[in-house]
Amino acid sequence: MTVLRAERVTLGYGRRPVVHDVSLDITEGGVGLIGESGSGKTTLARAFLGLLTPMSGNIWYGDQSLKKADMRKFRKDVQPVFQAEALDPRMRIGSSIAEALPRAARSRVGELLEQVGLDPELATRRPHQLSGGQRQRVVIARALAVGPRLLILDEPTSALDVTVQARILDLLAGLDTERLLITHNLAVVKRLCRTSHVLFAGRVVESGPTGALLASPAHPYTRALRDAVPKLGGEPPEAKGATEAVPAGTGCAYRLRCPLAAPECERRPELRDVGGRQVACHRAEEAAEAAETVT
Known part of the structure; x- marks a missing residue:
């Protein structure tokens, strides 16, 4: 309800x-x-x-x-x-x-x-x-x-x-x-x-x-949040990319920090279904596959 x-x-x-x-x-x-x-x-x-x-x-x-x-x-x-x-x-x-x-x-x-x-x-x-x-x-x-x-x-x-x-x-x-x-x-x-x-x-x-x-993020930002969590007994997480960069004013707001950024990311992505989730990313399938590989 x-x-x-x-x-x-x-x-x-x-x-x-x-x-x-x-x-x-x-x-x-x-x-x-x-x-x-x-x-x-x-x-x-x-x-x-x-x-x-x-x-x-x-x-x-x-x-x-x-x-x-x-x-x-x-x-x-x-x-x-x-x-x-x-x-x-x-x-x-x-x-x-x-x-x-x-x-x-x-x-x-x-x-x-x-x-x-x-x-x-x-x-x-x-x-x-x-x-x-x-x-x-x-x-x-x-x-x-x-x-x-x-x-x-x-x-x-x-x-x-x-x-x-x-x-x-x-x-x-x-x-x-x-x-x-x-x-x-x-x-x-x-x-x-x-x-x-x-x-x-x-x-x-x-x-x-x-x-x-959380198990297999389909957006690079979700994966970045998950991977930033310290693991007991492991090395501290290493920051990758411009973590303090301001959001992009056009296109995908995350593209200035995204490791998968591509020319199509200059067009703002809409939420769409990817594996039973709603994801705003042109390359969500690749992001989810990469997350599963790391996991």
Whole structure:
């Protein structure tokens, strides 16, 4: 079941578009948005939260345009999970969670803390008295307070050490709530998301089942992201090409960094089906074959 859907959405700040003509559904099993900083992931998440109005295209909430939806119901169904620093340092933990609850339901604070694996007695403390992992669990508890259908998580484990990350991921994987995960961490998206979309320079360049997409990337950029992950006991990954080059203004935006760039890449590629995935690359078949050979 689709909770939210972007239909040919272009987003920007002022008159400058930064996300271009993106269409994707947030469906069951978790959806990941993958890409480097500046790829448009957080901007797209802001549009899904109703915090940014599209320059063109539409965001659909069920069968309704988000522009015309009942926002009280929407805010209950769709909740953001920010990083732990979002907690107000002046408020006690219990008060921070209770803010989201009707007055008659504020006795549920202890129950929500237990749901995320915390001692209810922590409700009397302030954020600075908790560890980073505990604060992140509080942020999740606050989002769960209204019983949402969908959590939108923006790098929820980025500031945590690996053992705490594992506990947070276990918690998220065990929730019944659907999730949209914005991340550059491929291990996290593989754990939590059935489907993933890779963004580069504000455009979706590859979409499909997460396992297949990471096992044999059909877009050179997806492969570059995968190959940049350090492997335990191995040599650090070697950067290839102009990794900091700005996106090309015409044609394929990735062509200035792409090892497979060819004359046809001066024409912008459209998303097309390649092996059960949607890929925006003229040479996707060669990229997928090369990725399988390396794997």
